[in-house]
Amino acid sequence: MATAAAEVAGEKKDLFHVIHKVPAGDSPYVRAKHFQLVDKDPEASIVWFWKAINAGDRVDSALKDMAVVMKQQDRAEEAVEAVKSFRHLCSKQAQESLDNVLIDLYKKCGMINEQIELLKHKLRMIYMGEAFNGKTTKTARSHGKKFQVSIKQETTRILGNLGWAYMQQANYVAAEVVYLKAQEMEPDANKACNLALCLMKQRRYEEARDVLGDVRRGGLPGSDEPKTSKRAEDLLQEIESQSPSVPSGLPVVRLEQDVEEMVGRLDLLMSNWAPFRARRLPIFEEISTYRDQVAC
Template identity: 65%
Template sequence: MEVASIEEMSFHVVHKIPAGEGPYVRAKHLQLVEKDLEASILWFWKAINERDRVDSALKDMAVVMKQQDQAEEAVEAIKSFRHLCSNHSQDSLDNLLIDLYKKCGKVEEQIVMLKQKLRMIYMGKAFNGKTTKTARSHGKKFQVSIKQETARLLGNLGWAYMQQANYMAAEAVYRKAQMIEPNANNGCNLGVCLINQGRYDEARSIVTTVVDRGFSSATAAAVDRKALQRAKKLLAEIDQSISVSEMTRRLGEEMLKSLDIIEEAPTPSKSKRLPVFEEISPFRDQMAF
């Protein structure tokens, strides 16, 4: 019995499945071991209805539904059943909703939720009154500070504004995020906002800072390599845009000079007679002859 118990514990640890029985455990087994996502959704529903680990069941179900391109259904599920979840889970449910809104293209709803979460931070109501919270990514836990969370939310808000082509609003938000905690991706996106406003020199300055920070020995390990590659590519695009802009400017100046020459050239004198008299004149001349 002892050996079997150890093997069972090892199985649950390896597959990240909770021990015990019930619809939630069955749903996790279907999700992680059998890889039957559709069936796992049914069992997550069952777990919610039977009040079996509702917090986890609702969040896990929403994640699986997103993977199955059922983002809108997941949104409705969270809205309908979040009142059954503890206060401790509400923040993570909000984050899930923001991701789901992004997935199904509901940008306006995403903006509303992001502003709401930023307002909560401003009022001191985020993280249940604490300065840090425990987050999870790819199965690993880590601590997130209020400062980091604010910069993250501002970055997401900036991205949402970019989807609406509201580059002035996105620029303001990204600048604020960069003041709080510089981030390579946010720096690149700020550069894109400036490019779309035709402010190439400012964009070049911002993106150059991202590249320089990426190559500095003090921060190289902290910079996302993909973001650094994106910054270098963006820098090349900016230089090309500056060249094209300069070429267009010069062509425009040459065109204006040409127009000035044309306007200054003397215009041939024209007869003041109406066209009908111009047509009659030759006949008059012939008759006179």
């Protein structure tokens, strides 16, 4: 009887860990996860995540999880300092995900310059073949489900984030170039709306209308999503209320020169990323010279 009772108790304990998605055991990290997911006590979980880091207990996960909880508690700036100060204790395999955590924290804190630099760093890592631990795909997780992400998908995602960061700086020329490149690689309706907004900010309404037309016609992935399609319609209505002409004092040629200069800087940066062209990943061979399009 005692053995059977012990087995039942053990099964219930295992079921508890599965239901609440907490690891088994009684280490500092396990206690932190229990406070986070079971007791719903974020402050206590942060204390125990710190203890886990100091004790060397699952430091990779403890640092990432603690930063996420801190962000939820509006302690993003503190989380930034924690990640930057203790990431050296983490494994090489954890550094890429820590970069992703930092990018989210920078966005939360409004640290746009830091966000842009880190996004460029991630592009350099991809370009030099140092991302994904040298593989062409990686396993990602979202809402408890695992899925495969390709180098092309990751590059497009980073370019999209970089374009949005430039938009926050009102650097719409740079954002336009980045979004154009992202759309060349893997077009979607959401990035098309962002590209159209960049063009609208430069008073290039007809070009913006053409971009949004692709969304309206359902020609891009994500065009059928209600939120995206509504945004496209709202932007089109805004275009209708604006003058289609370029503002006086800012001729089209000046806009083209600015775009060309930005592309030139990106091309130079690209070449610096790959001093040994043999290491250049195939995906970056697809990068065309938008300068030629501007010159036409």
